[in-house]
Amino acid sequence: MKDIEYQTAPLWLTTEYLEPILRKYKNDQGLFITKMDIKPATKKGDNYASVMTRVSVNFVFSSKEREHASYIVKTSHESDPFITDIMSQYDIYNTEMLMYQQVLPKLTELLQEIGDKDKLFADTIYVDYEHSAIIFEDLSVLKFVTPDRLVGMDEAQTMLTLKKLAKMHATAAVLNERMPGVLTKLQRGIFNRQTCGFAPYFEGVLEACADFAGECTSLGSYYKNKLLKLKPHVMEYGMRSFEPHHGDFLTLTHGDVWTNNVMLRYNYSGSRDEKSASGRAIKDIMLIDLQFSSWTSPAVDLHYFFQTSLPLEFKLHRENEFVKYYHGFLSETLLQLHYKGHIPSLHEFCVQMESHRFYALVSSLCNQAVLINDKTDEADFNTLIGSGERSRKFHSLLYTNKRIQDNAIALLPYYDRKGLLDVTE
Template identity: 25%
Template sequence: MSCAPPWVDAALVQRALDAEAASADGEAHAQAPAVRSVSAQPLGAAGENFASRLLRVRAQLEGGAQRSLVLKCEAEDAAVRDSIRQSGFFPREIAFLTRVYPTMQGLLEAAAPGRFPPLAARCLLHGAEPHAFLLLEDLGERGFLTADRVRGLGLRHSLLALSALARLHAASAAALAARPPLARELSCPWRTAREDPFDNVLQLCFGLAGEAALLWPDLPDEYARVLARMKAAVYDKFAALCRPKPGRFNVIVHADYWTNNILFRYEHGVPVEVRVVDYQISHVSSPAMDLLRFLYTSLHQDVLERHMDLLVREYHAALQETLELLGIESPTLKDVWADINAHGFYGLFGAVLSVPFMRAEKGNAPDLDSAFKGEGGISKETYHTCSRFLTYVLKDFRRRGWLCWEEFCDP
């Protein structure tokens, strides 16, 4: 049974396929085969698509052929939808996929023809009525799959994902240099805590994490007290870290670079190629933001513990190589680590907010939309499922000086 909204019909999909055909042929009047019917099914488990709906739309074409597209549209819940509209997430992603990313990919192609396959899905059609939406190519048709978010990524997957991230960062730096107005178009989306209901979600998560941490046998109670004390300040710290730093190396960050937004194509069971999806909060900032988000949410814990230095080093090598091809001076490895250290607290935000959602078994993920509305959706017990990982993260952050310990510990 199809779950497509009533406005997702054969005519809409026809417009998308005709636009694709016209782009491929270079002729505005080119047309695709006629769409006879459409159906849709949810893409991803409940709780995995915060602030939006994600559907796989299947079209039956004239002559018996089929096409599959991915529809991303606004959340059904009016309260979530209205708040997200204030944040401008859909216009931001549309701008990235239709104007910014084509510039980035064009610069890469000009610098090294045929060397760099695309990293983003093609947007065939987008609109704002009756709801904001994007119709995207279905990367699943080309063999791209998500990895196991519950287990976390192994070393091979992690290296490939960081190479892709380095390419995105390098190409975006070139695009910002070629078109400086992009920096204004993709400015930081986060406002003050008073203006943003996301502050309530952060306070809820840090408060619950602090309560849960009191019961973790390998973590001293003082960590729980620090988490509880910092919850009122975490949004402002988070928003300040997201803003670009003048005089530093800034790029267009993905800002939600984690397992479910990174798709892999495999050959003989080995990951060989990557596509990256979901650019709704992309903005100009330090590349450290994406590195910390990825490293402290998406890796298998053993990989994080044993190979973090290697992963940062390989990211830098790929970044440096791509920037040199684009004629842009690269930051040094020391510079990259300096930015990671300066933004370290951002990694804690990612771990506390996101890991319980990311590591939950499919079908049992907490409901972030409900938490966003203040209707529960997450509990103290949620944090017990990932206590081993969060215990490691908290101790590691204190060791690295990223926990703002002196600011929030007992006087």
């Protein structure tokens, strides 16, 4: 199995490639590039599923006017057949290209239809199906930054993310109502019936959690044994929790909404009321990385977001408050867009959240362990998804993180009281 230590930019990403794209985007056939710099847009441990490249370009228009711009080029791990094989099973590249080329612009149009000027996503510059690549605006130029994945989100960041997520879910439900079948074909989320490619990862990290529980005086063999019995069933139960349930309100989910897939912009003048823990006023947020988008219950997005991105105190004591906040924007946007389907009441939505609760378990015990890993020397996709000795050591390493240990100590008894650690027929 090949290990990827450093992902270089694609060889085809050249001036000759980018120039005609910019000519079309800028509507100027005389445009030419005078300088282009390429460098990685993420560091190791921040992104496992794709290669992110930042391209800084100087170009000249036909009018002789000069401009400098920066773009993000998102590509597949085309140099690694193991990664390519796994990701092809989840169809993530085709999914995200479809999202950026066809779906996201239509969701934006729906918000504009009701006079809502909120921008949810980065603008698409170009979608290249031949190279499985997407070029979109570089939000960092607009002073957007990624929250610290090792710290998690504070209250203001959480609220703004939920607001934007609710609007995405509402507009997607309306889009599918107006154009039936457009979104329901997206069925390759992190858990799906077409593939179990991520099974070594989920089973391996759950076993690491069990080993930690067995050594932890606060947990012990009771939880270790339960987790080891659950391990062979985690993929099936994960699929059941991800799939739509009877009576659910359904929409297109983001599929991977966590700290690193949200970008924030602060108003450094401090004139806004919404403040982060650091005292800076938050001006806006954008949702990025929609490669696992899937048609199912929005509850899976909320469980994943809460468990991967929020402090333990928020998870334990503020979920109901956050769900109520999200539901307000969801129902309001659906009403404004004259959605003809049933808009779930807050109670109905809370019941829906509970019926998908196992997704919270896998999100907290498995996903968060990887997403807030602070030991990145071995953090590559091959090690993460593998089943050999190196992978086993890496999975165990994840449970040396103090935050992950604290989460397990607090949440395992909670999941046990809900019967989520039990193996059932």
